[in-house]
Amino acid sequence: MRLRVALAQINPTVGALERNRRRISDAIHQAQRSGAELVVFPEMALTGYPPEDLVQRTDFLAEARAALDQLAAEARGVVALVGTALLEGDVFNAAAVLAEGAVCGFARKLKLPNYGVFDEERYFAPGSAPTMLELGEIPIGLGICEDIWVPDGPLLPQVRSGGALLAVNLSASPYHRGKEHVRRTMLAARAADHSVPLVFVNLVGGQDELVFDGGSAVFDEEGRIVAAAEMFAEDLVVVDVDLSPARRRRLREPMARRGWAAAPEPHLHVVRVPRSVASGGARGAAPAKVAPELPHLEVVWRALVLGLRDYVQKNGFRSVLVGLSGGIDSALTAAIAVDALGPERVHAVTMPSRYSSEGTFADALAVAKNLGIECPAIAIEPLMAAFGEALAPRFAGTRPDVTEENLQARIRGTLLMALSNKFGHLLLTTGNKSENAMGYCTLYGDMAGGFAVLKDIPKTLVFALARHRNEAAAAPLIPVSVIERPPTAELRENQKDEDSLPPYPVLDAILASYVEEDRSLAEIASRGVDLELARRVARTVDRAEYKRRQGPPGIRITPKAFGKDRRMPITNGWDKS
DSSP states (O other): OOEEEEEEEEEOOTTOHHHHHHHHHHHHHHHHHHHHHHEEOOOOTTTOOOOGGGGGGGHHHHHHHHHHHHHHHOOOEEEEEEEEEEEESSEEEEEEETTTTEEEEEEEOOOOOTTTTTHHHHHHOOOOOOOEEETEEEEEEEETTTTHTTTSSTHHHHHHHHOOOOOEEEEEBBTTHHHHHHHHHHHHHHHHHHTOEEEEEEEEEETEEEEBBBEEEETTSSSSSEEEEOOOEEEEEEEEEEOOOHHHHHOOOOGGGGGGGGSOOOOOEEEEEEEGGGGOOOOOOOOBBBBOOOOHHHHHHHHHOOOOHHHHHHHTOOOOOEEEEESSSHHHHHHHHHHHHHGGHHHHHOOOOOTHHHHHHHHHHHHHHTTOOOOBOOOOHHHHHHHHHHHHEEEEEEEOOHHHHHHHHHHHHHHHHOOOOOOEEEEEOOOHHHHHHHHOTTTTTTTTSSSTTTTTTHHHHHHHHHHHHHHHHHHHHSSSHHSSSOOOOOOOOOGGGGGGGHHHHHHHHHHHIIISSOOOOOHHHHOOOOOHHHHHHHHHHHHHHHHHTTTBOOOOOSSSSSSSOOOOOOOOOOOOO
């Protein structure tokens, strides 16, 4: 027994109901032409994810339902599972079953995540029962994202009580480093543990700080991948799923049913659709596509490129602006921007001061030339002199300190914002996670801008990504001198980052433990880190919270990013010592 399924991995925009409806409609028609009987879309494909407070507006939910009814009219000859927000008494995260030109029913999400970047208990009510789709003689267990992640999700009763021969999961699972491997391992285990083929369809695209990596896939009843979509790109994968081995495996291998008897008999909600409504169109074998896995650094690179591209395009910006200092952070930001948007939509400027070396100035121009973008220079020395003259009466009797250093950054920020304002460019800030963690950045200076591409990229990863991009290009797009020069802000004579910060490999290891893993100082010290250094880093991180709250959004890459993930109070009297 076989069922032809289409995995419609699409990139919707939160709130853009008509645009998303057209995208879904196109995929339905493509699935029809491929001969698919069932086409599966991601979680919240119609509304976009996460819709946040949009789902607290009844007018938005009403428009979403009207768009869903339009889609249902097009679902003929194929059954479509479409993720949406549903208002029926309460608000649900739901999967609509569309067939025969109508909405035949809904599966409601049972397990609502409320941790990390997820806030679903604020917005949705949980469903009351697992849902089965009976497509003719084929029982299919339906789940939405978190339903498959938790061990006590609906899949067990769907298989045991509902006799599911196929499991389908509509998902909006955001990316962070290594997530793709964790996710695939979990999905393979669920399929094998329940002896059921599993169709997983994930969202793709950027939404504010989040990036969804796609990676939709089909697993057989032993947990082996038999089809896989591309990462970080829209894709439609058509696969013939063989359902017979799952039934045979359950009968022949009692170990495959181990633990089933421990679960109570649940009530199952059933949506019935005759298989005859899914005509299957043109038949013939559907060759299984298995997109190759990508190297780790390439995965991170594509996440950054997609996150930036979608932020720019979905928010209606025509172009971006980068301040090129000759340092590695701004060079990497510009390279990502060119890959995301093309050189014609990327603009740069360099702003040397008396502390800028000939090397960094030359490197800024070299980066621009290598990337094919223009980079005019605006010297800030005259502006520094004007500010100095204006402040001289008030600063009389004081010595130059970090105030004058920050003033240079703020002059540069003002110039960049003026260019952004005049020409409509989105200004990209260039600070990395290590600097942001330590507050090694200037409010209204290098923090000024609309989007922070490297906000969640530790400095050690910045270096690795720069080398990776050069290797991919088989040429030093980012000059070797930029990568090998000791990092410096160049705000005073002979300044180096390590004058103020621990060496980045040491710092990043401490930050990973303290920020991403929530380790105590004692635990960090047990890993061979000097306790006093760990204490100094932790206190500095906490003191800088007020700065980070005022910075622009940026792409989430690590398991715990500042902002959506890590939400510490600014006023914080807890003494960790």
